[in-house]
Amino acid sequence: MLVRDISEMKSIVKDLKRKGKTIGFVPTMGYLHEGHVSLIRSSRKDNDITVVSIFVNPLQFGENEDLDRYPRDLKRDQGICEKEGVDYLFYPSYKDMYPEGFSTYVTVEGITDKLCGAFRPGHFRGVTTVVMKLFNIVKPDRAYFGLKDYQQFKVIQKMVRDLNMDVQVIGCPIVREKDGLAMSSRNKYLSDKEREAAVNISRSLFEAKRLFESGVTDAERLKERIIEIIMSSPEVREIQYVELVDPENLESKEKAEKGDIIAIAVFIGNTRLIDNIQL
Numbered sequence: 001m002l003v004r005d006i007s008e009m010k011s012i013v014k015d016l017k018r019k020g021k022t023i024g025f026v027p028t029m030g031y032l033h034e035g036h037v038s039l040i041r042s043s044r045k046d047n048d049i050t051v052v053s054i055f056v057n058p059l060q061f062g063e064n065e066d067l068d069r070y071p072r073d074l075k076r077d078q079g080i081c082e083k084e085g086v087d088y089l090f091y092p093s094y095k096d097m098y099p100e101g102f103s104t105y106v107t108v109e110g111i112t113d114k115l116c117g118a119f120r121p122g123h124f125r126g127v128t129t130v131v132m133k134l135f136n137i138v139k140p141d142r143a144y145f146g147l148k149d150y151q152q153f154k155v156i157q158k159m160v161r162d163l164n165m166d167v168q169v170i171g172c173p174i175v176r177e178k179d180g181l182a183m184s185s186r187n188k189y190l191s192d193k194e195r196e197a198a199v200n201i202s203r204s205l206f207e208a209k210r211l212f213e214s215g216v217t218d219a220e221r222l223k224e225r226i227i228e229i230i231m232s233s234p235e236v237r238e239i240q241y242v243e244l245v246d247p248e249n250l251e252s253k254e255k256a257e258k259g260d261i262i263a264i265a266v267f268i269g270n271t272r273l274i275d276n277i278q279l
């Protein structure tokens, strides 16, 4: 069922709570793919009711980013949600989410300065603010986030812990195309040539993990190999960052240990793609 109105969503949730139903929540920006579907399936497994939201949140886009061209297709997304047995598709308007005079924000400090946060000022403030709002509307027992956006997952987890919120934040594995490319709504932007180049992102991460498993722990050596693989294609405009980080605080490390994360952001043409792997 499609719900556009915030107050209608709240009254549905109130009714569900009264009936003792558990609510699983999957926040998205739409243009759904198998990655989103895997979160929906986890939620359906763990909860009585599953709510998916679609909201392209302007607050988390920078001035020169892709807010205006972000892919949108509500009809298609509705079809996927119906097929997957989603109970409510929450689709609020910009005007209702950010009415005139809106001026309250949620900021998680520290881990938002690193990785993507260093290159997208204000991005995580936009994410935490909208997720807090959505949580207050949907009041989920569990919320599902993809580990593809690893930093986002850790930031939300920290917000929930720091602010004593009653929601369990669950991280779900990265879903990839057959050739390894992490699924993303933004993959739609890629030309055929760029799509070919994009596969080197995941390939380089798998190779780094293989090197680590064969005994290489030096971050510089791992990063060099990753850069070499990704830059082998002329479609790649820039590697924004490649970092070996601690999985909890996201601090950069010089020596790799099991469980560490290697995270990457790459511009292929004008398209910014991110990916990561856990060692």
Ligand code: AMP
Pocket: 027, 028, 029, 030, 034, 035, 036, 038, 039, 144, 145, 146, 147, 148, 149, 172, 173, 174, 175, 176, 182, 183, 184, 185
């Ligand atoms: P988005 O619509 O891109 O904002 O993503 C909504 C949710 O889906 C976020 O929690 C993402 O981390 C998750 N997600 C996106 N792509 C993938 C993927 N390839 N595998 C798993 N989760 C994903």
